[in-house]
Amino acid sequence: MQTRLATSVAAALGALLLGACSGNNDVITQKATSAVPDYWPVIQSPIAKSDDVEKKVSDILASMTLKQKVAQIVQPEIRDVTVEDMREYGFGSYLNGGGSFPNNNKHATPEEWIALAEAMYQASVDASLDGSTIPTMWGTDAVHGHNNVIGATLFPHNIGLGAMRDPALIERIATATAREVRATGIDWIFAPTVAAARDDRWGRTYESYSEDPEVVGAYARAIVTGLQGDISDGNIDDQHVISTVKHFLGDGGTEQGDDQGNNIADEETLFRIHAQGYVEGLGAGSQSVMASFNSWHGEKLHGNKYLLTDVLKDKMGFDGFVVGDWNGHGQIEGCSNDNCPQALLAGLDVYMATTPTWKPLFHNLVAQVESGEIPMSRLDDAVRRVLRVKVRVGLFDLPSPANRSLSGDKSIIGHPDHRAVAREAVRKSLVMLKNNNNLLPLEPNSKVLVAGDGAHNIGKQSGGWTITWQGTGNENSDFPGASSIYQGIERAVSAAGGSATLSEDGSYTDAPDVAIVVFGEDPYAEGNGDIANVEYQRGNKSDLALLKRFKDAGIPVVGVFITGRPLWINPEINATDAFVVAWLPGSEGQGVADVLFTQANGEVAFPMQGKLSFTWPATPYQNPINRGDGKTPQFEYGYGLTYSDNTNLPALNETVEADSSEAADHVIFQQSVQEPWQLVAHSGGVSGAMNSSVLTIGDVTIRTADRNVQEDTLLMQFGDTPAKVHFFAPFPVDLLDFTTPNSALAFDLKVPSGTGIQAGIECGDNCAGMVPLSNFTADSSDWQSVEIPTKCIIGAGANLQEVYAPLSFVTQGKVEFAVSNIRLTQHGQPTTHCP
């Protein structure tokens, strides 16, 4: 489903290229030896440094022990830290990640969120164990509203907001978000993302407002202003939150759009394209910056002293703090999650230490300051930055989280005023690509059929970072107070005497006047959303078939496309009369109907007005494609029809020239199990599928773990009972592409204890090709790359035309192993023998 070079390989390649290309070498040498170029501006933050604040911070700092200081710069995550840990260590801050809730309860109430905030705060100011009374603060990813909380208002994702070109509305969205976050006792949010996404194969494209740095800059200013409120007196009040501009720097410009990949832009381009969100966001007073997972010329940003310290702090004058991303420090060369002085030395101020490794990390940092490996002055500077922000946000003066002005006012979560703002944003973000014979707007007193799997699916219309990290696994009932796109249409139509029928598969008995088909991408987040090319539903054009059924029956069709990025959908556009991109509108689906239908009297209530903030590709292989790059897109940056345009779009080109490169790897598991596969375990007559981070079946236990990036590893433990664990799909998949001579089933394996694993491919009842893994199971505690030539698996009985399980492990007794990076590839090592 997706191909990309493993990050490390990409980085290594980047480094290789560097060696070969003198142009890039110049950039590096210049960077190391000369001063920061003058195009990096000095920022004038509206929160000016004040002597009073500095004095207060100095007094606190002077009274702190080494351990208390280190605690200020270690940020654990609520799944791995208890209130008692907080009492003992007194962390400066903590977070909940995407899909992480108080008591691990997805349906935690606002009271439970506040209870956790209160307990953590009270433990932090309790000096009984750590001697410290410095209040802690809680950070969360409220990236399109307070998206981890049931019932919160969910705004359109950033890509949709970009299409509005309306910074004033952005500010109102931010104000509403800040209020909902404060209502749960939280002080700080990890937003806005100010990436200018330049390659839409990137799984985070929807978190970007635009490919255009100017839009990103204007929005960054507006959203920071809305989140932090009026800060002209030097303070953030308790109706507002600390904001974070992220991910510094160049995340939207990696090669092939790889998440956590390598950006090889020269420094001036890095500034001009990728840094504008920081210039404006910090210019509006944002108090924190999140370091990015990506590398710049092969060097991870978390360890990049030049950008973090020389540019951001020394030249631009940023005086807030730099927080890391999810164990991002562990990705620096020579670092691990639990040991990384390099990050602090480079200029990171707060380690986001999101696994149980926070504990060894803490003790290592203490030891590294004691030994002088980390100068006390650097630690003091980091702590000073954290404390400075705490003073500015009033943490030392405010009452505890449960007693602040908005805390516990449940009416704020999903407040009608906030929903009204979100609905307005939905209306303004729609972009119409086609409206032949002015089919739109529709009259509401019509007979409407609403089809497609996005029609009545609030999870799908909300995308990633929605209650769960990936945005998957949600039901409409998880969104109290929200509306699906279908529900909005139904309300608009029935109020005007028309009728709307929901029929996901498009079947009907009574021909409708018009069909609205709502379809598009399923939710994803971060690297899981990376794709090899931008063709929509390659190899399985079920939505095209649905659209065509109406078209063939002579029923006018409106396509409503749910997507996190421009995708190549020429065939789908051709199969409609009108085509509207709704992006990822969030909880207020009814905003779509507001624009698609006129009022009962035939007047347009809300104009169609969105304009593309990304260039739309003309072929699946055209990325990166950006305004001004000389390529001919399908729809230009800024395109978007209005109801007064009388434009008929001619049929678009549907022929796809095959990509010249070889077949992409078939990825089976990489941070998550890839579609259509599911991880299923069988043991002692019981079976079960994995749908959270742990699965126990009989005496088999599987857990996700972090090796290089989040959840990129599966740990499997087998007991005495013979067992099988496989990546399974109920329908067969044709994998004949992987019968070429060097094709292999490949994965990384570590077997700390036990033996007797067989691995192979299953092709239905009594059809499988299994081979022993004896060569790889020598009680090794090191990672090994395993490649099983598919010819060996075929020799053992597998048929690759009808694969039900592309990887199956069978065990006979006790064994424990870890596996990651699982794929079928055409590029295995040439070999003649089988394992």
Ligand code: BGC
């Ligand atoms: C993401 C950040 C996010 C953090 C905390 C990371 O993986 O890159 O954007 O703020 O997780 O959930």
Ligand code: BGC
């Ligand atoms: C966690 C999420 C987190 C994400 C950050 C995942 O492993 O489960 O909570 O937001 O990593 O990238």
